[in-house]
Amino acid sequence: MNPDALRGHMDALLLSVLEREPLHGYAIIEALQERSGGALNVPTGTVYPALRRLERIGYLSSEWATVGGRKRRTYRLTETGRRRLEGERSAWREFTNVIGSVLRAETSGLT
Amino acid sequence: MNPDALRGHMDALLLSVLEREPLHGYAIIEALQERSGGALNVPTGTVYPALRRLERIGYLSSEWATVGGRKRRTYRLTETGRRRLEGERSAWREFTNVIGSVLRAETSGLT
DNA sequence: GTCTACATATAGGTAGCCTACATGTAGACT
DNA sequence: AGTCTACATGTAGGCTACCTATATGTAGAC
Numbered sequence: 383m384n385p386d387a388l389r390g391h392m393d394a395l396l397l398s399v400l401e402r403e404p405l406h407g408y409a410i411i412e413a414l415q416e417r418s419g420g421a422l423n424v425p426t427g428t429v430y431p432a433l434r435r436l437e438r439i440g441y442l443s444s445e446w447a448t449v450g451g452r453k454r455r456t457y458r459l460t461e462t463g464r465r466r467l468e469g470e471r472s473a474w475r476e477f478t479n480v481i482g483s484v485l486r487a488e489t490s491g492l493t
Numbered sequence: 494m495n496p497d498a499l500r501g502h503m504d505a506l507l508l509s510v511l512e513r514e515p516l517h518g519y520a521i522i523e524a525l526q527e528r529s530g531g532a533l534n535v536p537t538g539t540v541y542p543a544l545r546r547l548e549r550i551g552y553l554s555s556e557w558a559t560v561g562g563r564k565r566r567t568y569r570l571t572e573t574g575r576r577r578l579e580g581e582r583s584a585w586r587e588f589t590n591v592i593g594s595v596l597r598a599e600t601s602g603l604t
Numbered sequence: 605g606t607c608t609a610c611a612t613a614t615a616g617g618t619a620g621c622c623t624a625c626a627t628g629t630a631g632a633c634t
Numbered sequence: 635a636g637t638c639t640a641c642a643t644g645t646a647g648g649c650t651a652c653c654t655a656t657a658t659g660t661a662g663a664c
Contacts (some may be wrong), residue, residue: 477495
C-alpha cells in the first residue's frame with residue numbers, strides 16, 4: 383500500500399476503529415490490521431502523533447490505565463468525534479465516487 | 494474536496510484522462526472537471542509540475558504545438574505509462590477495498 | 605483600452621505520513 | 635542471570651506531493 387494514498391484518510395480510519403469501543407494505541411494498530419485483512423500496517427510513528435492531534439482538536443479524549451503492570455493510554459470518541467466520523471464517512475463516499483468516475487474512463491459516449 | 498485526499502492519486506487521474514487521446518495541460522484540467530461532474534478543480538500549480546514529473550519518469554511524452562497563435566504542450570501516454578495506468582487502476586481498487594473494509598464497521602460479527 | 609479565456613510555468617509554503625530511535629515492563633526460555 | 639519477544643508509548647527529523655501566489659503572454663470581444 384502506497385503510504386501517500388493514506389493521506390487525508392488516516393483520521394477516518396482511527397475514528398472508525400474507535401466507534402464501538404475505546405482502545406489504546408497499540409490495540410488500534412492491531413485492529414486496523416485485522417479489519418483490513420492484514421493490508422494496513424500503520425507504524426507507531428504515524429498512529430501516536432495522529433491520536434494526539436485528534437485529541438487536541440477535540441475528536442478524542444484519553445485516560446491512562448495500568449493493565450498487567452503496563453501503562454496504556456486509552457482513547458475514546460467524543461460526541462464531536464462521533465459527528466466527525468459521520469462527516470468522514472460521507473466524504474469518503476464522495477471521494478471514491480469522484481475519483482472512480484474519472485478512472486472509469488468510458489471511451490464511448492453514445493453508440 | 495479535501496486536497497490531501499488527492500495525495501497519491503493524482504498520477505492515476507492524469508494518466509487516466511490521457512488514455513483515449515493526447516491532451517495539453519489546460520485541456521486536462523477541463524477534462525478532470527467534466528469527468529468528475531465539477532468536483533475536481535485541480536489548480537495549474539498542481540497539474541503542470543505533475544505532468545513534468547510523469548514525463549521525467551517515462552509515463553508521458555510531450556511535444557509543442559501552436560494552435561490559433563497559442564502554444565500548447567501536448568502530452569501523450571507512453572507504453573510504459575499505459576501499463577502504469579493499469580497498475581494504478583488495480584491499486585485504486587485495492588485501496589478502496591482496504592479503507593472501505595475499515596470504515597464499514599460491522600459492529601456485529603454473528604447474530 | 606480593458607477584460608476574459610486560453611495557456612504554461614515556478615518559487616515557496618504546508619502538513620501529514622514515515623523512518624529511526626529511545627524508553628520501559630512482563631514473561632518465557634536457557 | 636541473561637536474552638529474547640511481545641507489549642506499549644513517544645519524539646525528532648525527513649520526505650514529498652499538493653497548493654497558493656505570482657509571472658508571463660496571446661487572442662478575441664466589447
